[in-house]
Amino acid sequence: MRPRETLKYEKDVIDAFRLRKVLTMPEMKSMLHCSIATVSRRLKEWGALSSYNENARYYTLASIAKFNKKGLWKHEGVLFSKHGTLKNTVVHLVQISHRGLSNQELQSILGTSTTSYMAQQKHLEGVKPEKHNRQVVYFSCDDQVYKRQKDSRFPREPTAVKLPPDAISIIILVALLKSPGALPRQLSQILRGDGHQIDADIIDNLFEHHGLKKKPNISE
Template sequence: MDDKKVLENFRRQKIATIEQLVQWLKCSVITVRRRLKEWRSLTSINQNGRYYTLPEVPVFDPNGLWRYQRVLFSTHGNLKQTLVAMINKSARGLSAVEIARLVDLPFNSSFISRMARVPGVKREKHEGRFVYFSAGPEIYTLQQHARASDRKGAGMPTDSEAVMILVELVKDPGIGIEQLATRIAHQGQWVEPEAIRAFLERHDLVKKTADTRQ
């Protein structure tokens, strides 16, 4: 298969491994890596970086993430660079749970805990949870104020967040509250499960979720 046909196949399949590309190109691993560099391909930030995609294929969400068949790609670089970028971009910092949901890591992942030692990030404990903030003084202050306001506020989703919740509930009436939070996080917003629960209870929708005790 020549390069043109390989690229067509690559775009159609969306993602590929080194092993697949070796078979398509009938060449060595070294040559495949050279081609990937020429094509400016992106490497997955999960699945041990085994997967590649062409730069024109992904449609990235507001967090700069794209998922395909449980494989995750980022506009920010590797996983560590991605977490730093998302923490600095977030309005109120990100808890370990929020980070885990965004990048499909276990909540107790050691990778997340190591972010406390990464330049540009600072970690603090808020209401029993570790929260990761920007180390930049100005952003950090804004994030702290936003998180404090969340605690003082009514704890209800905004109108746009409420629409997202209802859309997901219509798509999947049996969805759980934690799953709702995850789906919305994948769309670039974070809504606390407690806020989702309060919204559903106010509108008598809580019975429609699969497990309101989550």
């Protein structure tokens, strides 16, 4: 059991946290009348968090911080994350992002530049960096999440409809004039009889392109 005097010092620090929200290591060392190592142990016991900016100089208690939906809290320019370190926070943000995150996007969310920090990180577990258009974008290493993020950031171009050459189009349209109302499959069979190997899918694409596709009869 700790001496009564020590417990009083600890209560003073907790009260100071409640009043001032954030404290520095020297301030707590002075209030607790102990070594930095002892202060560190107390902070761990209290579940304290260090700031991810200002060189981790400031501390707060998780019970005091008012975190936003992304788990971040700002107090008078000092930034904290419920995920602890900047490293853990970046990994979490990348994992939950819809389209991965660039350094600029990370900075916008975190409120501090991450460019130099990320450049020093050779490997962040769970994060896959890729260079796109002169900027690095960070994606999740999870295969399914990665695919979803990539598809969201870089939507695929729609596949172009395959249309027949003009000469074949004329042959198809002439056949349609001779057999009005014929379906693509029927026209394909007719044209095969005339020596033209034209698939029904090609005819269907041509009809779709020119608005000739027969609409289904809802009364049937």
